[in-house]
Amino acid sequence: PSTVLMTAVPARVAGVREVILCTPPQRGEALNPAVIVAAEIAGVDALYQVGGVPAIAAMAYGTASVPKVDKICGPGNIFVSYAKKLVQGSVDIDGVFGPTETIVLADKTANASFCAADLIAQAEHDPLATAILITNSQELIDQVGSEVARMIAEQPRGEVAQAALDRQGRVVLVDSLEEAVDLVNRIAPEHLCLLLDDPWSWVDKIKHAGGLFLGEYSPEVMGDYIAGPSHVMPTGGTARFGSALSVHHFLRTMPVVGLSPSEFQKLGKAAVHIADAEGLSGHASAVQIRLDSLAKGA
Secondary structure, eight states, X not given: OHHHHHHHHHHHHHTOSOOEEEOOOBTTBOOOHHHHHHHHHHTOSEEEOOOHHHHHHHHHHOOSSSXXXXXXXXXXXXXXXXXXXXXXXXXXXXXXXXXXXXXXXXXXXXXXXXXXXXXHHHHTTOTTOEEEEEESOHHHHHHHHHHHHHHHTTOTTHHHHHHHHXXXXXXXXXXXXXXXXXXXXXXXXXXXXXXXXXXXXXXXXXXXXXEEEESTTSOHHHHHHTSSSOSOOOOTTGGXXXXXXXXXXXXXXXXXXXXXXXXXXXXXXXXXXXXXXXXOHHHHHHHHHHHHHHHHHO
16 A cells, blocks of 8 residues: 555646556455555545556556556566566656665664664565665674574564575675765665764765665655655666656656747857758758848848
8 A cells, every 4th residue: 555655646746637556456355455545545546456567568558448648657576667668668657666675874873673673674575675784883783683583583574584685685894984885875775774873964975875764763664654755766776867756757847939039030040050060951941031031021
């Protein structure tokens, strides 16, 4: 239900007139009531019980029952991401999202239990999720390792989280926080959690991250559900040029040109020169014929 809110609400706020939702059937079970309620709250107009690649194709090209849309939003598995990439151009998309990822950047003042809990929360998504701890404190590394081992054994999705940590998890010891920030900016993670003594003092130094979570009581999980920004964020280093889904993704600009004769005369000669430089004589003529007409009238 959280992804329904995180995608449909920005669209509605932006003034999108029609919003549809595609959600997969759950192995013969009835549709999750929480998803239906979230769709109603978010103002979704229609709900279709289809997911994965078929849902992307249906929304991109239209079917007898599913209308063709202008924009497809929301994360999914690797097949959904590749399908979105294939249909881009036929429709707009919010981005091509890979497995979720979080970096916890912490110093010696950080609460090891909080760090461990945040890493596990990320890792439990799926075995391809990435959870990384970067710190300048070996003592914190040791404490977090012990806490992860203890906590993960108590989690219902502990096996999934452990698989993700074994495959994609990393612990990085750096000499300084400045070195850590440089590394973070190179990675450009989806989520960056600053569990530092003074996290606000580091904000201006972070150049590339999908979302920034400051302090021990702003965990990424709050961003997933209720803190405010959409949890649909760029992954795989695309935070270097992409942003989290927001109202702005559903807005377009349309330039309007309306020149008076006097304004046209002031600009026209420059347009002719540029057209001639590009070898487009038809362009130059379309301007020059008007300049000549104005000159005769004068």
